[in-house]
Amino acid sequence: MTIVELPKSAAAAMPPPRRRGLRRLVAAVVLLVLLAGVAYGLAQYYYASIPLPREREPGTQQVRAENLRPGVADAIVAAVDPDFYQQADELVWPSSALTKRYAVVAMWESWDDLDSWRVRVGAHKLEGWYTKNQLLDFYLNTAHYGQGAVGLEQASTLYFGKHPRDLTVTEAALLGVHLDPDPGDVRAAWNRVLDTMVEHGWLNTGERGRLVFPKTIQE
Numbered sequence: 001m002t003i004v005e006l007p008k009s010a011a012a013a014m015p016p017p018r019r020r021g022l023r024r025l026v027a028a029v030v031l032l033v034l035l036a037g038v039a040y041g042l043a044q045y046y047y048a049s050i051p052l053p054r055e056r057e058p059g060t061q062q063v064r065a066e067n068l069r070p071g072v073a074d075a076i077v078a079a080v081d082p083d084f085y086q087q088a089d090e091l092v093w094p095s096s097a098l099t100k101r102y103a104v105v106a107m108w109e110s111w112d113d114l115d116s117w118r119v120r121v122g123a124h125k126l127e128g129w130y131t132k133n134q135l136l137d138f139y140l141n142t143a144h145y146g147q148g149a150v151g152l153e154q155a156s157t158l159y160f161g162k163h164p165r166d167l168t169v170t171e172a173a174l175l176g177v178h179l180d181p182d183p184g185d186v187r188a189a190w191n192r193v194l195d196t197m198v199e200h201g202w203l204n205t206g207e208r209g210r211l212v213f214p215k216t217i218q219e
Helices: 008-013 017-049 072-080 097-106 117-129 132-142 152-160 169-177 186-199 205-210
Strands: none
Touching: 072 097, 072 132, 072 169, 072 186, 097 117, 097 132, 117 132, 132 152, 152 169, 169 186, 186 205
16 A cells, blocks of 8 residues: 555654654764764773873983973984974874873873873873973983983993083984984984974075084993
8 A cells, every 4th residue: 555545544644754854864863973972982981991191211310301402302202203393183182292201101001002092191291290391301311222221321321422512413312313213324324313303494505514413432
């Protein structure tokens, strides 16, 4: 029996096709809102479950970026995360690459977990609690500079036999290269660090042209 053959009362009781489609749309929207609310709640619960990473105290004397020669800390930043001072562009729990590196150390995580959600949450909390300058200091003192050197003081002594306050921009750029576990062509990487400093206004072109690749005490 078709709708045409139905009694008038039955045909009148059936909602028009357009109204039925609108009801489905409203139901779908409500379901999506509910699912989004559940997802948001779970995300907030996960975020709250991860504690703020504690500051790692290095075994050697603390080094502060503000006590280094001009450009030295910038060379480290240029090697690791040139956009460190800018707002991160991630949509969920944004943080800088340098902060994530420190979070891995502070949270006792594996380097394989650098881009994990757990590290992202830890890094995001760090950037909400500490200033960029403080985070840079934390990183300088806990980063691994190769050959077993942990922290800028050990690295400066190992590679150049001097205190970090006496480092030059060229030497700092080389230490920055060694922050990469697999730097490849070290001299080429060193040049890229200096070029990055020029691009970000941390080094002028004239000075850049006069810089010479440094020698380490191991050579």
